[in-house]
Amino acid sequence: xxxxxxxxxxxxxxxxxxxxxxxxxxxxxxxxxxxxxxxxxxxxxxxxxxxxxxxxxxxxxxxxxxxxxxxxxxxxxxxxxxxxxxxxxxxxxxxxxxxxxxxxxxxxxxxxxxxxxxxxxxxxxxxxxxxxxxxxxxxxxxxxxxxxxxxxxxxxxxxxxxxxxxxxxxxxxxxxxxxxxxxxxxxxxxxxxxxxxxxxxxxxxxxxxxxxxxxxxxxxxxxxxxxxxxxxxxxxxxxxxxxxxxxxxxxxxxxxxxxxxxxxxxxxxxxxxxxxxxxxxxxxxxxxxxxxxxxxxxxxxxxxxxxxxxxxxxxxxxxxxxxxxxxxx
Numbered sequence: 270x271x272x273x274x275x276x277x278x279x280x281x282x283x284x285x286x287x288x289x290x291x292x293x294x295x296x297x298x299x300x301x302x303x304x305x306x307x308x309x310x311x312x313x314x315x316x317x318x319x320x321x322x323x324x325x326x327x328x329x330x331x332x333x334x335x336x337x338x339x340x341x342x343x344x345x346x347x348x349x350x351x352x353x354x355x356x357x358x359x360x361x362x363x364x365x366x367x368x369x370x371x372x373x374x375x376x377x378x379x380x381x382x383x384x385x386x387x388x389x390x391x392x393x394x395x396x397x398x399x400x401x402x403x404x405x406x407x408x409x410x411x412x413x414x415x416x417x418x419x420x421x422x423x424x425x426x427x428x429x430x431x432x433x434x435x436x437x438x439x440x441x442x443x444x445x446x447x448x449x450x451x452x453x454x455x456x457x458x459x460x461x462x463x464x465x466x467x468x469x470x471x472x473x474x475x476x477x478x479x480x481x482x483x484x485x486x487x488x489x490x491x492x493x494x495x496x497x498x499x500x501x502x503x504x505x506x507x508x509x510x511x512x513x514x515x516x517x518x519x520x521x522x523x524x525x526x527x528x529x530x531x532x533x534x535x536x537x538x539x540x541x542x543x544x545x546x547x548x549x550x551x552x553x554x555x556x557x558x559x560x561x562x563x564x565x566x567x568x569x570x571x572x573x574x575x576x577x578x579x580x581x582x583x584x585x586x587x588x589x590x591x592x593x594x595x596x597x598x
Contacts (some may be wrong), residue, residue, distance in 0.1 A: 277390075279530075299329070300329070301332050301334055301586055302317070302331045302334070302336075303588070305335075305571065306335075306338055306341045307335055307337060311359065312354060315361050318331065322398040331591055332363035332364065332589055332590065333361070333363050334362060334365070334589060334592070335359060335364070335490070336366045336367070337373075337376055338500060339368070339500025339501070340500075342372065342375055342379060342500070343500075353460075355380065356381075359380065359382055359384075361378070364588075365384065366585065367386050367388050367389075368388075368390070368391045368500060369388065369390060369500055369521070369522030372501070391573065391578075392574060392575045392577075394485065394575045394577070395510055397483050398507050398510035398511050399511060400487045400511050404531045405461075406488045411447055415447050416445075416447070416491065416552045417447050417448075417487075417488065417489050417490050418437055419449045419450075419485070419491070420448070421435045421452055422451075422504060423454045424452050424453055424454025424455060424456045424460070426497075427496055427497045428497075429496055430456040430459070431459055432495040432539065432541050434448070434464055434467070434469070434473070436493055437473065440548045440552070447472050447473075448455045449474045449478050449488075449489070451477075452515070453478050460475075478492055482589050483487045486507055487512075487513075489508065489511070489513045490552060490558060491506065491516065491548055491549075491551060491558060492508035492509075492516070492533075493516055493548070494515060494516070495517065495536070495538065495539075499522060500521050501525070502526045502527065506569055507524065508516065509526070509532060509566060513565065514551055514561040516534050516535075516547050516551075517534075517535055519537060531561075532562075532564045534547040534551075
Protein backbone atom coordinates (compact mmCIF):
# COMPACT_ATOMS: atom_id res chain seq x y z
CA UNK A 270 0.00 0.00 0.00
CA UNK A 271 0.95 3.64 -0.14
CA UNK A 272 1.66 5.60 3.04
CA UNK A 273 1.33 9.35 3.31
CA UNK A 274 4.67 11.08 3.84
CA UNK A 275 3.62 13.55 6.50
CA UNK A 276 5.49 16.80 6.98
CA UNK A 277 7.50 16.48 3.81
CA UNK A 278 5.47 18.40 1.30
CA UNK A 279 2.98 20.70 3.06
CA UNK A 280 0.23 21.32 0.50
CA UNK A 281 1.37 18.63 -1.93
CA UNK A 282 -0.16 15.19 -1.98
CA UNK A 283 2.87 12.94 -1.59
CA UNK A 284 3.11 9.22 -0.91
CA UNK A 285 6.06 7.01 0.00
CA UNK A 286 5.96 3.59 -1.60
CA UNK A 287 5.92 0.70 0.87
CA UNK A 288 4.54 -1.92 -1.51
CA UNK A 289 1.86 -2.36 -4.19
CA UNK A 290 -1.81 -1.59 -3.54
CA UNK A 291 -4.28 1.13 -4.44
CA UNK A 292 -6.91 1.82 -1.73
CA UNK A 293 -5.10 4.91 -0.48
CA UNK A 294 -4.42 6.13 -3.99
CA UNK A 295 -8.15 6.00 -4.71
CA UNK A 296 -8.95 7.78 -1.46
CA UNK A 297 -6.33 10.53 -1.46
CA UNK A 298 -5.54 11.03 -5.17
CA UNK A 299 -1.80 11.46 -4.62
CA UNK A 300 0.20 13.85 -6.76
CA UNK A 301 3.52 12.10 -6.19
CA UNK A 302 4.82 8.70 -5.16
CA UNK A 303 8.35 9.04 -3.76
CA UNK A 304 10.11 5.70 -4.17
CA UNK A 305 13.36 5.08 -2.31
CA UNK A 306 15.76 2.76 -4.21
CA UNK A 307 15.41 1.94 -7.90
CA UNK A 308 14.93 -1.74 -7.02
CA UNK A 309 12.36 -2.78 -5.94
CA UNK A 310 10.41 0.36 -5.04
CA UNK A 311 10.76 2.45 -8.20
CA UNK A 312 9.91 -0.66 -10.23
CA UNK A 313 6.82 -1.25 -8.09
CA UNK A 314 5.84 2.43 -8.38
CA UNK A 315 6.10 2.25 -12.16
CA UNK A 316 3.85 -0.82 -12.24
CA UNK A 317 1.37 0.89 -9.92
CA UNK A 318 1.33 3.91 -12.21
CA UNK A 319 0.62 1.76 -15.26
CA UNK A 320 -2.25 0.02 -13.49
CA UNK A 321 -3.77 3.37 -12.50
CA UNK A 322 -3.50 4.48 -16.13
CA UNK A 323 -5.77 1.62 -17.15
CA UNK A 324 -8.12 1.66 -14.15
CA UNK A 325 -11.64 2.98 -14.94
CA UNK A 326 -12.98 5.85 -12.88
CA UNK A 327 -10.69 8.74 -13.70
CA UNK A 328 -8.15 8.17 -10.93
CA UNK A 329 -5.30 10.64 -10.73
CA UNK A 330 -2.05 9.06 -11.90
CA UNK A 331 0.74 10.24 -9.57
CA UNK A 332 4.20 11.25 -10.68
CA UNK A 333 7.01 8.96 -9.55
CA UNK A 334 10.15 10.39 -7.98
CA UNK A 335 12.95 7.94 -7.27
CA UNK A 336 15.78 8.52 -4.80
CA UNK A 337 18.92 6.48 -5.40
CA UNK A 338 20.63 5.43 -2.18
CA UNK A 339 23.48 3.20 -3.31
CA UNK A 340 22.68 -0.47 -2.89
CA UNK A 341 20.41 -0.22 -5.92
CA UNK A 342 23.55 0.68 -7.88
CA UNK A 343 26.02 -1.68 -6.18
CA UNK A 344 23.54 -4.54 -6.58
CA UNK A 345 23.99 -4.24 -10.32
CA UNK A 346 27.74 -4.18 -9.83
CA UNK A 347 27.53 -7.64 -8.26
CA UNK A 348 24.85 -9.00 -10.60
CA UNK A 349 24.58 -7.51 -14.08
CA UNK A 350 21.25 -9.23 -14.71
CA UNK A 351 19.66 -6.42 -12.66
CA UNK A 352 20.97 -3.72 -15.00
CA UNK A 353 18.09 -3.55 -17.52
CA UNK A 354 15.29 -3.30 -14.95
CA UNK A 355 17.23 -0.85 -12.80
CA UNK A 356 18.05 1.37 -15.77
CA UNK A 357 14.44 1.21 -16.97
CA UNK A 358 13.05 2.11 -13.53
CA UNK A 359 15.34 5.14 -13.34
CA UNK A 360 14.52 6.33 -16.84
CA UNK A 361 10.77 5.87 -16.41
CA UNK A 362 10.66 7.94 -13.23
CA UNK A 363 9.31 11.48 -13.53
CA UNK A 364 12.12 12.72 -11.30
CA UNK A 365 15.28 11.17 -9.90
CA UNK A 366 17.46 12.29 -7.00
CA UNK A 367 20.76 11.00 -5.67
CA UNK A 368 22.08 11.26 -2.11
CA UNK A 369 25.61 12.26 -3.21
CA UNK A 370 27.59 13.51 -6.18
CA UNK A 371 29.56 10.28 -6.07
CA UNK A 372 26.39 8.22 -6.53
CA UNK A 373 25.21 10.51 -9.31
CA UNK A 374 28.44 10.02 -11.24
CA UNK A 375 28.45 6.27 -10.60
CA UNK A 376 24.86 5.95 -11.82
CA UNK A 377 25.61 7.83 -15.03
CA UNK A 378 28.71 5.69 -15.59
CA UNK A 379 27.15 2.30 -14.82
CA UNK A 380 23.79 2.84 -16.51
CA UNK A 381 24.56 5.40 -19.22
CA UNK A 382 21.72 7.56 -17.90
CA UNK A 383 20.97 10.61 -20.04
CA UNK A 384 18.17 12.14 -17.99
CA UNK A 385 18.92 14.77 -15.33
CA UNK A 386 19.44 13.60 -11.75
CA UNK A 387 19.25 16.04 -8.84
CA UNK A 388 21.68 15.68 -5.93
CA UNK A 389 19.81 16.11 -2.64
CA UNK A 390 21.89 14.73 0.23
CA UNK A 391 20.89 12.61 3.18
CA UNK A 392 20.05 14.65 6.23
CA UNK A 393 19.97 14.52 10.00
CA UNK A 394 17.60 16.01 12.56
CA UNK A 395 20.03 18.48 14.10
CA UNK A 396 17.66 19.15 17.00
CA UNK A 397 17.60 15.46 17.93
CA UNK A 398 21.18 14.55 17.08
CA UNK A 399 23.04 16.90 19.39
CA UNK A 400 25.50 16.52 22.22
CA UNK A 401 23.66 16.26 25.54
CA UNK A 402 25.27 15.16 28.80
CA UNK A 403 24.76 11.44 29.48
CA UNK A 404 26.85 10.89 32.65
CA UNK A 405 25.10 7.61 33.40
CA UNK A 406 26.15 6.07 30.08
CA UNK A 407 29.71 7.33 30.35
CA UNK A 408 30.05 5.87 33.83
CA UNK A 409 28.56 2.60 32.66
CA UNK A 410 30.87 2.20 29.66
CA UNK A 411 33.98 4.05 30.84
CA UNK A 412 33.94 4.08 34.67
CA UNK A 413 37.48 5.44 34.88
CA UNK A 414 36.98 8.22 32.36
CA UNK A 415 38.49 6.36 29.41
CA UNK A 416 37.85 7.76 25.92
CA UNK A 417 35.00 6.03 24.10
CA UNK A 418 35.30 5.00 20.46
CA UNK A 419 32.08 4.03 18.69
CA UNK A 420 30.84 2.31 15.55
CA UNK A 421 27.27 2.05 14.25
CA UNK A 422 26.23 -0.08 11.28
CA UNK A 423 24.41 -3.18 10.06
CA UNK A 424 27.60 -5.25 10.49
CA UNK A 425 27.65 -6.34 6.84
CA UNK A 426 31.01 -7.20 5.22
CA UNK A 427 31.13 -3.83 3.41
CA UNK A 428 31.34 -2.10 6.81
CA UNK A 429 34.62 -3.93 7.65
CA UNK A 430 33.67 -4.45 11.27
CA UNK A 431 36.82 -6.42 12.03
CA UNK A 432 38.82 -3.36 10.93
CA UNK A 433 37.04 -1.43 13.67
CA UNK A 434 38.33 -3.98 16.19
CA UNK A 435 41.82 -3.90 14.69
CA UNK A 436 41.91 -0.10 14.90
CA UNK A 437 40.75 -0.20 18.48
CA UNK A 438 43.34 -2.83 19.42
CA UNK A 439 46.11 -0.51 18.20
CA UNK A 440 44.62 2.40 20.13
CA UNK A 441 44.17 0.29 23.24
CA UNK A 442 47.83 -0.73 23.11
CA UNK A 443 48.75 2.95 23.56
CA UNK A 444 46.12 4.14 26.04
CA UNK A 445 43.12 3.03 28.10
CA UNK A 446 39.99 3.18 25.95
CA UNK A 447 36.60 1.61 25.38
CA UNK A 448 34.88 0.55 22.15
CA UNK A 449 31.08 0.57 21.85
CA UNK A 450 29.60 -1.27 18.87
CA UNK A 451 25.98 -0.53 17.95
CA UNK A 452 24.15 -2.78 15.51
CA UNK A 453 24.00 -6.38 14.44
CA UNK A 454 24.52 -8.43 11.33
CA UNK A 455 26.49 -11.21 9.63
CA UNK A 456 29.97 -10.04 10.73
CA UNK A 457 29.22 -9.84 14.42
CA UNK A 458 30.55 -13.35 15.05
CA UNK A 459 33.85 -12.57 13.36
CA UNK A 460 34.20 -9.38 15.40
CA UNK A 461 33.44 -11.17 18.66
CA UNK A 462 36.03 -13.83 17.82
CA UNK A 463 38.64 -11.15 17.09
CA UNK A 464 37.85 -9.37 20.36
CA UNK A 465 38.42 -12.62 22.26
CA UNK A 466 41.58 -13.37 20.30
CA UNK A 467 43.04 -9.99 21.20
CA UNK A 468 41.80 -10.28 24.80
CA UNK A 469 39.77 -7.11 24.61
CA UNK A 470 36.56 -8.48 26.12
CA UNK A 471 36.64 -6.04 29.04
CA UNK A 472 37.04 -3.05 26.75
CA UNK A 473 34.59 -3.81 23.91
CA UNK A 474 30.85 -3.50 24.40
CA UNK A 475 28.40 -5.04 21.90
CA UNK A 476 25.06 -3.27 22.30
CA UNK A 477 23.21 -4.92 19.43
CA UNK A 478 20.46 -3.01 17.64
CA UNK A 479 19.37 0.09 19.53
CA UNK A 480 16.66 2.70 19.48
CA UNK A 481 17.56 6.29 20.27
CA UNK A 482 21.08 5.97 18.89
CA UNK A 483 21.50 9.74 19.12
CA UNK A 484 21.72 9.36 22.91
CA UNK A 485 24.56 6.85 22.54
CA UNK A 486 26.41 8.78 19.85
CA UNK A 487 26.42 11.86 22.06
CA UNK A 488 28.62 10.00 24.57
CA UNK A 489 31.35 9.06 22.08
CA UNK A 490 34.72 10.78 21.78
CA UNK A 491 35.47 9.34 18.36
CA UNK A 492 33.48 7.56 15.63
CA UNK A 493 34.97 4.89 13.35
CA UNK A 494 33.60 4.10 9.88
CA UNK A 495 36.23 2.08 7.98
CA UNK A 496 33.83 0.88 5.25
CA UNK A 497 34.86 -0.59 1.94
CA UNK A 498 32.27 1.67 0.29
CA UNK A 499 29.69 4.24 1.40
CA UNK A 500 27.46 6.07 -1.03
CA UNK A 501 27.05 8.83 1.55
CA UNK A 502 28.01 7.92 5.13
CA UNK A 503 24.88 8.71 7.13
CA UNK A 504 26.23 7.19 10.35
CA UNK A 505 29.23 9.50 10.13
CA UNK A 506 26.94 12.50 9.67
CA UNK A 507 24.86 11.49 12.70
CA UNK A 508 28.01 11.27 14.81
CA UNK A 509 29.21 14.65 13.55
CA UNK A 510 25.91 16.26 14.49
CA UNK A 511 26.58 14.97 18.02
CA UNK A 512 29.97 16.74 18.02
CA UNK A 513 31.93 13.54 17.47
CA UNK A 514 34.94 13.63 15.11
CA UNK A 515 35.02 10.83 12.56
CA UNK A 516 37.73 8.59 11.16
CA UNK A 517 36.39 7.06 7.96
CA UNK A 518 37.56 5.71 4.64
CA UNK A 519 38.16 7.90 1.62
CA UNK A 520 35.55 6.15 -0.51
CA UNK A 521 32.32 6.92 -2.31
CA UNK A 522 30.40 9.87 -0.93
CA UNK A 523 32.21 10.02 2.42
CA UNK A 524 34.54 12.89 1.37
CA UNK A 525 31.39 14.93 0.72
CA UNK A 526 30.53 14.55 4.42
CA UNK A 527 33.86 14.38 6.27
CA UNK A 528 36.48 17.06 5.61
CA UNK A 529 39.92 15.55 6.13
CA UNK A 530 41.85 17.30 8.87
CA UNK A 531 38.94 19.56 9.84
CA UNK A 532 36.10 17.51 11.32
CA UNK A 533 37.77 14.12 11.04
CA UNK A 534 40.25 12.10 9.01
CA UNK A 535 40.02 9.94 5.89
CA UNK A 536 42.15 6.86 5.25
CA UNK A 537 42.22 4.20 2.57
CA UNK A 538 40.14 1.02 3.10
CA UNK A 539 42.03 -1.53 5.14
CA UNK A 540 44.63 0.93 6.43
CA UNK A 541 44.00 0.26 10.10
CA UNK A 542 47.43 1.61 11.10
CA UNK A 543 46.74 5.04 9.65
CA UNK A 544 43.27 5.09 11.20
CA UNK A 545 44.68 4.12 14.60
CA UNK A 546 47.41 6.76 14.35
CA UNK A 547 44.80 9.45 13.71
CA UNK A 548 42.67 8.11 16.58
CA UNK A 549 45.59 8.19 19.01
CA UNK A 550 46.52 11.70 17.89
CA UNK A 551 42.97 13.00 18.45
CA UNK A 552 42.46 11.27 21.79
CA UNK A 553 45.87 12.41 23.04
CA UNK A 554 45.01 16.08 22.64
CA UNK A 555 44.42 18.09 25.79
CA UNK A 556 40.75 18.51 24.84
CA UNK A 557 40.43 14.88 23.63
CA UNK A 558 39.22 16.08 20.24
CA UNK A 559 36.42 18.31 21.51
CA UNK A 560 37.40 21.23 19.25
CA UNK A 561 37.34 18.96 16.21
CA UNK A 562 34.00 17.57 17.35
CA UNK A 563 32.54 21.05 17.63
CA UNK A 564 33.73 21.79 14.11
CA UNK A 565 32.04 18.55 13.00
CA UNK A 566 28.75 19.82 14.42
CA UNK A 567 29.14 23.15 12.61
CA UNK A 568 29.80 21.40 9.30
CA UNK A 569 26.88 19.00 9.75
CA UNK A 570 24.52 21.89 10.48
CA UNK A 571 25.84 23.93 7.58
CA UNK A 572 25.08 21.32 4.92
CA UNK A 573 22.91 18.49 6.16
CA UNK A 574 20.22 19.56 8.64
CA UNK A 575 16.70 18.31 7.93
CA UNK A 576 15.36 21.87 8.17
CA UNK A 577 17.41 22.75 5.10
CA UNK A 578 17.32 19.55 3.07
CA UNK A 579 13.59 18.80 3.35
CA UNK A 580 12.69 22.14 1.70
CA UNK A 581 14.99 21.11 -1.17
CA UNK A 582 12.82 18.02 -1.63
CA UNK A 583 9.68 20.15 -1.47
CA UNK A 584 11.05 22.45 -4.16
CA UNK A 585 11.93 19.44 -6.30
CA UNK A 586 8.42 18.01 -5.91
CA UNK A 587 6.93 21.27 -7.10
CA UNK A 588 9.35 21.51 -10.02
CA UNK A 589 8.44 18.02 -11.23
CA UNK A 590 4.73 18.85 -11.03
CA UNK A 591 5.20 22.19 -12.79
CA UNK A 592 7.25 20.62 -15.58
CA UNK A 593 4.57 17.97 -16.02
CA UNK A 594 1.83 20.61 -16.19
CA UNK A 595 3.80 22.62 -18.74
CA UNK A 596 4.40 19.55 -20.89
CA UNK A 597 0.70 18.65 -20.97
CA UNK A 598 -0.47 22.22 -21.66
